[in-house]
Amino acid sequence: MTASRRPLTRADLAPLARAAVGGNRTLVDATRLRGGSKKGVYRLAFDDGFSAIAYVWSPDEDYWDAGPSDLRDPFSHGTGLGLFAAAHDRLAAAGVRTPRLLHVDAEARQAVVEDLPGGSLEAALPRDPALLDRLAALLDILHTHTGPRFGKVALVDGGGTSYGTSCEQRVLEGALRDIAEVAGREPRAAAVRERLVERAGELAARVRPRERHTLIHGELGPDHVLLTQDGELALIDIEGLLYFDVEWEHVFLEIRFGDAYEALRVPDLDEDRLRLYRLAMRLSLVAGPLRLLDGDFPFTEFMRGIAEHNLVHVLDLVRR
Known part of the structure; x- marks a missing residue:
């Protein structure tokens, strides 16, 4: 501080x-x-x-x-x-x-x-990879629950309605905002700005309407799961809990768990949504850290690393 x-x-x-x-x-x-x-x-x-x-x-x-x-x-x-x-x-x-x-x-x-004494899943996984099976079971429970509309749990459970007509529309709008912001900060993104906009639009156009809105954490990395004394898994940093497309959760899991994601993969995900959401999520993980670096967040190298890592992936996705 x-x-x-x-x-x-x-x-x-x-x-x-x-x-x-x-x-x-x-x-x-x-x-x-x-x-x-x-x-x-x-x-x-x-x-x-x-x-x-x-x-x-x-x-x-x-x-x-x-x-x-x-x-x-x-x-x-x-x-x-x-x-x-x-x-x-x-x-x-x-x-x-x-x-x-x-x-x-x-x-x-x-x-x-x-205060849960078991530490984080991130710290425990190297010594106990079987914990991924427990996380997969927890996700099965979480993702069986749905809401009547998409949006933050606090809003939807209170009877409210989010802006927009669909999850994919909100994701596309966010991606376009992030493209503009990242292109204004990073010359490599500015050089492909038009292609990024085109690619986001192409991917969004392939997504077909859907009515199911799944309960998801939204930012579920291994650092957002703690272990109880009995080895049970508990979710933290839960304020972003929302009803949304389950693919949004899985794209974040894929990014954060890397090769270990295979244990969390489930069948019947919508590939068109996954493609759009991968691009949008990577863009968000560039724009957000760069925005945070405008202030006085103390761990600057860590945030710069996140932005750079995800920018490389954005540039790769736009070439495909």
Whole structure:
């Protein structure tokens, strides 16, 4: 954090911690965990060895500086206590594990959840590849659930309707915005801008209408899955939970899991949607990191690496 973004201290978080666990425990340490760009994630350590995780949604914790989020846009800035609470409740109803909610302070836009001790799936996979089978089973459960319309769970479950007429329309619109943004920042993209626009349009034109809207996480990488003490898998960073095309989920899984994705692949995915969504997702993974680098996000080399890696793939996809 820069001087303008001070991490919260133990004293700052003590009232939240006391409200979450009661007065029989004393907060002895509060540490901001690395990696959060939209919210602050703090491990709360208590005098008896118990620990919990605090989520803090505030402008000081959000490096994107995106301002208010429009729920009617499925791809708007997915952060906030309201989105988290709606996603938590929907996953619980679906029978999908996520850290248990211990306390919510709606006025302060803060929440406390259980601290899962098993680490991340990303760290565990090299020593236990069979965990991919458990993730595949979890995805089977998640993806059996559908919604009446596409959009963020908080909106759709509340009876709302998203902008646009279809998932593929919203993806194409987002891809065209990202093409314009990336071309304005990166000469290699500018050189093929017209071809990128043409390619996105060609791919979108092949997609046939569909009515099924599947419950998906939206950004499900191995770092967004934690292990419980019993080895159960639990999803985190759930604010982006939405009803959408299941292919959008699988394109992200394909990108993040690489060769290991074969264990998660399922039959009967729509190849036309996959082709469009691969291009759109790669574009998003260039535009987003470049936008984040305009601010004071501290892990700049990491973000530049993501942007460069995905730009190479975008240029490859447009040549096909």
